Amino acid sequence: MKVGVVTFPGSLDDVDAQRAVRIGGHEAVALWHGDHDLRGVDAVVLPGGFSYGDYLRCGAISRFSPVMTEVVAAAERGMPVLGICNGFQVLCESHLLPGALIRNDHRKFVCRDQRLRIESSRTPWTSAYDEGAEVTIVLKNGEGGFVADEPTLDRLEGEGQVVARYLGGNPNGSMRDIAGISNERGNVVGLMPHPEHAVEDLTGAGTDGLGFFTSLVERAFA
Amino acid sequence: MPRVVVDVMPKPEILDPQGKAVLGALPRLGFSGVTDVRQGKRFELEVEGEVTEAVLADVHRMAETLLSNPVIEYFTVHLDETVDETVVTA
Numbered sequence: 001m002k003v004g005v006v007t008f009p010g011s012l013d014d015v016d017a018q019r020a021v022r023i024g025g026h027e028a029v030a031l032w033h034g035d036h037d038l039r040g041v042d043a044v045v046l047p048g049g050f051s052y053g054d055y056l057r058c059g060a061i062s063r064f065s066p067v068m069t070e071v072v073a074a075a076e077r078g079m080p081v082l083g084i085c086n087g088f089q090v091l092c093e094s095h096l097l098p099g100a101l102i103r104n105d106h107r108k109f110v111c112r113d114q115r116l117r118i119e120s121s122r123t124p125w126t127s128a129y130d131e132g133a134e135v136t137i138v139l140k141n142g143e144g145g146f147v148a149d150e151p152t153l154d155r156l157e158g159e160g161q162v163v164a165r166y167l168g169g170n171p172n173g174s175m176r177d178i179a180g181i182s183n184e185r186g187n188v189v190g191l192m193p194h195p196e197h198a199v200e201d202l203t204g205a206g207t208d209g210l211g212f213f214t215s216l217v218e219r220a221f222a
Numbered sequence: 223m224p225r226v227v228v229d230v231m232p233k234p235e236i237l238d239p240q241g242k243a244v245l246g247a248l249p250r251l252g253f254s255g256v257t258d259v260r261q262g263k264r265f266e267l268e269v270e271g272e273v274t275e276a277v278l279a280d281v282h283r284m285a286e287t288l289l290s291n292p293v294i295e296y297f298t299v300h301l302d303e304t305v306d307e308t309v310v311t312a
Binding site: 056057060064092093098099100102103104105106107145147148149173 | 232235236237239240242243288289291293294
């Protein structure tokens with residue numbers, strides 16, 4: 001599959017995400033925030049970083065970039081979209097995902113190998129995992145506290161839209177230990193931890209993140 | 223030039239770590255009696271011409287669309303009547 005990785009001004013992990021896409025067996029296509037088309041990609045990754053310097057709010061300016069108009073339209077047609085960290089913030093600001101991400105409750109930047117439980121394998125990004133699988137993936141954020149009102153949280157839990165949950169202590173104050181969610185349809189996934197940093201034994205905490213990038217293929221052949 | 227002010231604040235039920243940090247700093251500096259601090263943002267918009275109801279309605283839409291995130295923040299819009307060139311410093 002052709003997987004687009006968007007680079008915004010201030011994106012940090014776009015090159016790692018492209019690399020993870022390739023290791024996952026796909027063609028990585030670089031997309032620029034000013035692009036008005038998605039260059040024929042089959043899926044899109046919004047990478048981590050500090051797009052537009054996190055000015056105003058994380059993801060608030062990126063939401064209105066030309067490429068996001070295309071990403072929103074494609075997501076609404078069912079295209080798989082994965083937002084990692086800052087990408088998750090962009091997806092919330094774009095209203096593709098409910099809720100918002102606020103400053104960590106302890107006010108410090110957190111950077112560590114984080115244990116997670118994969119709660120849903122019914123998304124195109126997590127079908128390679130067994131539901132309930134425990135994985136370790138790098139987490140690094142300053143504003144990773146997931147918040148939403150109680151009815152929204154209940155709906156996310158009830159509809160199986162919680163994709164990943166923190167294990168071994170809540171690292172950032174996220175409500176109900178939520179590390180990642182999907183939209184109702186399941187094609188749009190936002191995740192605060194960084195699976196693209198956990199795809200090779202050479203660096204990082206291992207290869208537990210690779211499933212996010214191999215899932216696309218497994219779904220295509222399913 | 224007339225100025226319209228938009229104040230954006232975190233909703234009461236949303237945790238405000240920055241406000242908490244300020245609250246924690248005050249007693250360390252010898253200031254007492256403050257029981258809570260909430261930190262928000264103030265936007266000052268210089269607008270062309272007269273500030274009509276239509277202009278205020280526009281600003282309201284700007285605040286909803288871009289300046290605030292309604293999931294976590296609320297905002298108020300008001301006309302700044304006291305445009306004063308004098309800047310008072312301590």
